[in-house]
Amino acid sequence: MTTSLSGTTADQEKETAVAPPKQTESPLGQLRHRPEVGALIGTISVFVFFAIFGGEKFLAPSGAASWLNIAAELGIIAIPVGLLMIAGELDVSVGSVLAGSSMTLAIVSGHWGAPMIVGILCALALGLLTGLLNGIIVTRTNVHSLIVTLATLSGMAGLTLGLSRVTTGTTSVPISPDPLSKSLFGQLIGGQFEVAIFWWLGIGVVVTVLLQMMKYGNWIFAIGGDKESARATGIPVARVKIALYMASGLGAALVGVIQTILYNGAQVANGQAFVFNSIIAVVIGGVLLTGGYGSVVGVVLGTLTFAIVNQGIYYTGWNSDWASLILGILILAAVLMNNTFRRLALSYKPRTAKKA
Secondary structure, three states, X not given: OHHHHHHHHHHHHHHHHHOOOOEOOOHHHHHOXXXXXXXXXXXXXHHHHHHHHHHHHHHOHHHHHHHHHHHHHHHHHHHHHHHHHHOOOOOOOHHHHHHHHHHHHHHHHHHOOOOHHHHHHHHHXXXXXXXXXXXXXXXXXXXXXXXXHHHHHHHHHHHHHHHHHHXXXXXXXXXXXXXXXXXXXXXXXXXXXXXXXXXXXXXXXXXXHHHHHOHHHHHHHHHHHOHHHHHHOOOOHHHHHHHHHXXXXXXHHHHHHHHHHHOOEEEOOOOOOXXXXXXXXXXXXXXXXXXXXXXXXXXXXHHHXXXXXXXXXXXXXXXXXXXXXXXXXXHHHHHHHHHHHHHHHHOOOOOEOOOO
């Protein structure tokens, strides 16, 4: 009996000894270890800057619409591109996928006269198929994703141009969307705000839940941190990467559909600005190019920051030639700030509560 009691006491002491210490850092203190904090500071800073120097025109509904509309279209592409970058991959083919999807919709439903739903599905299918191709090539050949998607960018651009000329004899095709398609994809709310804003926010919420609350999100972070270790633990690395490339292609195709219906037509040259702007927005949002670190909230904020800078310069009355310089300084500052917050997050050791 004595031995049993003695053993129980020893076990209790051991459990007490290894009990995790209580964290005493305040919620505000813990906030600085989040990956999106740098992006939040950047967004607030540029907004205040242009609110001061841009004045009422920047803050007016028309001014807000100018940068929110850009942020929405860019954000729909940047969110899946951000997931790919968290997984340690890149996709620069989005510009040509957008153009190809736009022309697909315009040709199928505009030039050939098929129902809008058919054209939309064909356009989205093109994005998924391109993403599938990118994913298979990257995972099967181990060629760097930048090289693979650069090849896709060029190949898709040539294919879109060639097939458009053969099919329609032109590089610009008009379309007359039906009321339902217009309301879902090309509506201007209040005559100024694109319905794409709701698509952007909705996608952001869904992907945030996926990344932060589901095992699939853990897989993405694990693959970006060390894909070999992730594979050794049973994570289907190839399938996850292929799915992410398909999501990236789908996002680009969706923006192609939105632009085609919004502007009642498509052009072969659409979308090329999205190639590096999406990566810039993701980097401003705190995602590392090396993978394994980032958040969807950060990407949304980075996209918003990019759009504010891109449009805000026009409301200051300054020479718009300085916009690229400001954006370049912003990118460098964002990277340095995000690296600082990342080091804080990785070096964080909670302080233990003092014993009474």
